Amino acid sequence: MRLGKPEVCTIIRRLNRFVVEVEVGGEARLARITNTGRLLEYLVRGRNGYCLPNRGKTSHRLIAVEDVEGAALIDTDLQMRSFEEALGKGALRWAPCIIASRNPSVGASRLDYLLRCGEELKYVELKSAVLRENGYAMYPDCPTARGRRHVAELIKIAEAGGRAMIVFVAALPRVRAFKPYVQGDPELAVLLRKAAERGVEVRAFSVHYDPAESAVLLDREELEVAL
Template sequence: MRYPQPLIEGTWLRRYQRFLLDVRLKDTHEITVVHCPNTGSMLGVNRPGSRCLLLPSHNPKRRLAYTLEAVRVGKRWVGTHPARANTIGLEAIMAGLVSAVPQIASARAEVAYGTSSRADWVLQTRHGDVWTVEIKSVSLAEDQVALFPDAVTERGRKHLDELCRVVKKGGNALMLFVATRDDVKLFRPALSIDPAYARRLAQAAHEGVLVRAVTSRVTRTQMVPLREIPVDLEGAAATASPSKTRL
């Protein structure tokens, strides 16, 4: 995925009202208000004083001229725009990076399903099989392990419930975690942050939902999927089958 135009650099000063960020632009030293599309806690990347990358907008009707896209953590950029994960996830699937998912012929976004949900993607294989896909953006990491969520997420558990219903009806369901960074080697649910979500994820895998994770790399011009990494659900739930805790 290429950005519409190259990202520009600034320094994160402060975040407030969830959607707003004060940033000092590197080139002009101007302090400007930036749109922050990430409504989560941004644990691990919520660091005042950090370098950040912004996508400029030349739309005169927009109130804010910049959108936060990434934050510098150590020696790499970490993506912070959750919606980008949907695009990267689809690119990873189409490139064959997600194991056990057949070759895809078509994809539809934001398709209504279940009780009151919208799937990030509904995919159809060349043989006519349909896959319902939910994608989560993962920016939090510790010791080269990608962790999700970074805050308690009832909505995330609801999505897992919906995917399980798809499987129970004979369909195919994929829960794909997209690490918006390239320095992780394993994915785990963040048991210490949201134990209920961690248990539900392990249960969903046991019930037949395919759980996978991929990494990605952010630069000033693009964000690209890199590789699949193992998913470790061991210890997340006592109800998970031992044979399916490491995927």
């Protein structure tokens, strides 16, 4: 998935959940960020990032941050686009599906997708895994009531005889597997194991951002999931 030409920026500090102060061309700018995780490993003063122009209250949008052999794609909107593109190209062999609808209402939540997989309908939620540990991509990096609620809704769907799946987008280079970050949210880790036991599919795939090509590259169409 190719993007526009990025501007290299330098992280200064995170101002709030949605805005990061960066330096672009020697000047301080405000950059929008779509990822509400803590991202403490990436939003480090002096670290290089990659920005695209943005309309609105911020002049830029921070999409990626330098990492080993490429960059971590921290932008959750682009992570979703990478999933949709891979799905449309048939690159995810474990998901021979098409998008039936986006943001379906389920209980008190809205999930990301309702997919049509042959004759079946499947509710799907995507989660961003950009925390690294010994070759693993992990989620979450902080407590997430919203994440727990989504997993609980998927469990209810599966228990009622429906099809449900949670997909972790490991959006950083050189990872070989996914696992929940127990220290980030112990309760969520327990819920994920329960979800798998109740019939919810737990999947993961990996992508990263290539600054030289300004492209999001699919690395592994399926990662091992260690619950």
